Amino acid sequence: MAKKKIRLSDIIKCFSLHIECGQGLLDREVEGGYVSDLLSDVMAHSKMGDVWITLQGHPNIVAVARLKEIAGIILINGRKPEEETIKKAEAEGVPILSSDLPAFELVGKLYEMGVSGKR
Amino acid sequence: MLMVLGHHLRTKNEWDRVMRSEILFQQKFKIHGGDFVNAGESSIKIRNILKEIGIDTDIIRRIAIAAYEAEMNVVMFAQHGTMHLLVYSNKILLKVADEGQGIENIELAMQPGFSTATEEMREMGFGAGMGLPNIKKNADVLNITSTVGKGTRLEININLNSKND
Numbered sequence: 001m002a003k004k005k006i007r008l009s010d011i012i013k014c015f016s017l018h019i020e021c022g023q024g025l026l027d028r029e030v031e032g033g034y035v036s037d038l039l040s041d042v043m044a045h046s047k048m049g050d051v052w053i054t055l056q057g058h059p060n061i062v063a064v065a066r067l068k069e070i071a072g073i074i075l076i077n078g079r080k081p082e083e084e085t086i087k088k089a090e091a092e093g094v095p096i097l098s099s100d101l102p103a104f105e106l107v108g109k110l111y112e113m114g115v116s117g118k119r
Numbered sequence: 120m121l122m123v124l125g126h127h128l129r130t131k132n133e134w135d136r137v138m139r140s141e142i143l144f145q146q147k148f149k150i151h152g153g154d155f156v157n158a159g160e161s162s163i164k165i166r167n168i169l170k171e172i173g174i175d176t177d178i179i180r181r182i183a184i185a186a187y188e189a190e191m192n193v194v195m196f197a198q199h200g201t202m203h204l205l206v207y208s209n210k211i212l213l214k215v216a217d218e219g220q221g222i223e224n225i226e227l228a229m230q231p232g233f234s235t236a237t238e239e240m241r242e243m244g245f246g247a248g249m250g251l252p253n254i255k256k257n258a259d260v261l262n263i264t265s266t267v268g269k270g271t272r273l274e275i276n277i278n279l280n281s282k283n284d
Contacts, residue, residue, distance in 0.1 A: 039191075040249035043184050044256075056244045060191075063159025067166055067183040084156055092163070 022095025057081040062088040144206040158194040162186035181257035188250040213275040222265040
């Protein structure tokens with residue numbers, strides 16, 4: 001059975017995420033997910049097309065997402081990206097979303113939806 | 120090694136080029152210590168260059184990880200530094216040199232989890248003690264020389280015909 005494609009826009013709609021930047025990039029397909037607040041860990045273990053769930057909102061998350069070709073970043077617990085982060089993300093083409101949910105809740109919902117950490 | 124390589128080479132020209140290992144492309148990038156806002160930009164540029172040249176995706180992934188970790192180390196532990204990308208016909212070399220605090224015990228610094236990062240850096244998600252181990256894991260050869268109080272030099276070598284992981 002072919003797996004149904006999940007896009008950033010589907011996730012935004014389902015879990016009422018806030019769009020912080022990258023409005024034009026939300027039809028991107030999400031191929032999997034990774035959760036971590038340690039940047040080296042994300043560099044080492046995330047995969048291309050992942051959605052990255054983190055509480056870090058500083059500008060360096062954009063470099064990590066760009067280098068690993070992450071589909072999009074979701075900040076949790078109502079955290080917001082810094083102004084400089086949004087500027088960089090717009091320039092580099094990295095969508096940033098945010099959720100009021102804690103990481104555990106959001107990841108659980110994403111997993112239920114069919115976004116998996118294993119590929 | 121050379122015999123194996125030679126097997127895949129069709130012309131004498133190709134063979135000569137590998138033997139001479141000529142530089143096909145090179146570029147130097149400046150890294151500013153303490154600049155956490157622009158940290159990672161040199162690595163992104165390097166990744167874009169390699170993508171344009173048409174380097175294999177898995178090699179690019181490995182170089183991106185090594186370059187990022189090396190760049191962050193300069194940002195965190197040095198005043199300034201340079202990252203020099205050299206593309207040869209058979210390998211990619213990243214030379215990173217900084218003027219900074221240096222590494223007291225390289226063997227200890229190579230141990231996963233060991234870090235001298237400040238509390239502030241750790242809160243930002245840096246300083247997990249994974250930097251040098253990540254570089255080592257993705258490099259075919261890693262050379263580190265360092266003088267405490269002066270600075271550190273890394274030579275990261277990734278072969279273009281190698282498989283890693």
